[in-house]
Amino acid sequence: MLTACSDSGTATSPVAPASFVEAIAPGAPVVKEGDLAALSLEADPKILRSHTFSDGKVFDYVEYQGNVIDGDAILGTVQGLEAQFVAYEDELKSAKAQGIKTQGAMTNRCVGGIYFGACVSNWQGVRWPKPYGQSWTPVYYEPLSNLSSQGQQAVLSAMTDIQNATFQHILFFQSSSASNRIYFTQNSDAPGVTGGCFSPIGLQDGRQQLNLDIAGCQDKGRAIHEILHALGMMHEQSRPDRDNYITINNSNLTPLGVQNIGFKYWDRDMTEHTPFDFGSIMMYPQTLNDPQQKFIYNSSQPLYFLNVSLPGTVNPGQRDGLSASDIATLNMRYQ
Numbered sequence: 001m002l003t004a005c006s007d008s009g010t011a012t013s014p015v016a017p018a019s020f021v022e023a024i025a026p027g028a029p030v031v032k033e034g035d036l037a038a039l040s041l042e043a044d045p046k047i048l049r050s051h052t053f054s055d056g057k058v059f060d061y062v063e064y065q066g067n068v069i070d071g072d073a074i075l076g077t078v079q080g081l082e083a084q085f086v087a088y089e090d091e092l093k094s095a096k097a098q099g100i101k102t103q104g105a106m107t108n109r110c111v112g113g114i115y116f117g118a119c120v121s122n123w124q125g126v127r128w129p130k131p132y133g134q135s136w137t138p139v140y141y142e143p144l145s146n147l148s149s150q151g152q153q154a155v156l157s158a159m160t161d162i163q164n165a166t167f168q169h170i171l172f173f174q175s176s177s178a179s180n181r182i183y184f185t186q187n188s189d190a191p192g193v194t195g196g197c198f199s200p201i202g203l204q205d206g207r208q209q210l211n212l213d214i215a216g217c218q219d220k221g222r223a224i225h226e227i228l229h230a231l232g233m234m235h236e237q238s239r240p241d242r243d244n245y246i247t248i249n250n251s252n253l254t255p256l257g258v259q260n261i262g263f264k265y266w267d268r269d270m271t272e273h274t275p276f277d278f279g280s281i282m283m284y285p286q287t288l289n290d291p292q293q294k295f296i297y298n299s300s301q302p303l304y305f306l307n308v309s310l311p312g313t314v315n316p317g318q319r320d321g322l323s324a325s326d327i328a329t330l331n332m333r334y335q
């Protein structure tokens, strides 16, 4: 899975085939057992449902009167969800036919997608492994010869920042032979993806591409953003609690924009440990210059509206460096 990032404020939005973009596999259940216990105290009949996919993944959900619910929120109809199950099976077949790796990366797949506006994230499935007995996690990358000298400098600075922020619990090693490794490009060779900044989410079990287009992606902040994707981090505006803080301008989003900006991920692990952070390097800016209408139809209209007032010191969409909560999340996952 690739997540495309047109958050540079430039016109470098990538074009990605549907099978590559934000394909999120079922992992964690939408409603946990503890939630069900609470629900059962209520009078209305709610039914726990479970669906098992052909790849063995299980998706649990709660049905109430033909709708899929999470707490007091209606996520969509059961019929709509079942259509997404069928679509997921089709994507599994398609990925297999194209030779796209589905292990690991596809543990994050959107279930419900546009219907439900919610996805399931199982970051553990895409975590880079920490060798037994070691206190640090190695992340391998091929020599940066595909990048301009500016791009190489950006990547090396980004890696240094990440290593320092995690107190060396994440260490980057150059290798052309490690079984899992990132290769950096500035001219995408992913099928149908012509440019932009993008990365898979987390470890993909093999050789995975991270693209930093020479137009707008080759600075330290954008390199950090994409490397964090490769380490398994999602966009901040995709958090399940984001509607408390922003209102997505849905009418301005293209289908690709919905996938990159509109979806929410049920990443409870992250949500329960760090507050929503407008200053995260994984947060999109409020506005985007997107004349090619890859993500939004009208660049003069925002991606989202603010539901809260922000101090002047907070700059949503900053790409200067890791925020305190970015660092906390990284350390929680890779300690």
Ligand SMILES: [Zn+2]
Residues within 6 Å of the ligand: 003, 004, 005, 225, 229, 235
């Ligand atoms: Zn991104």
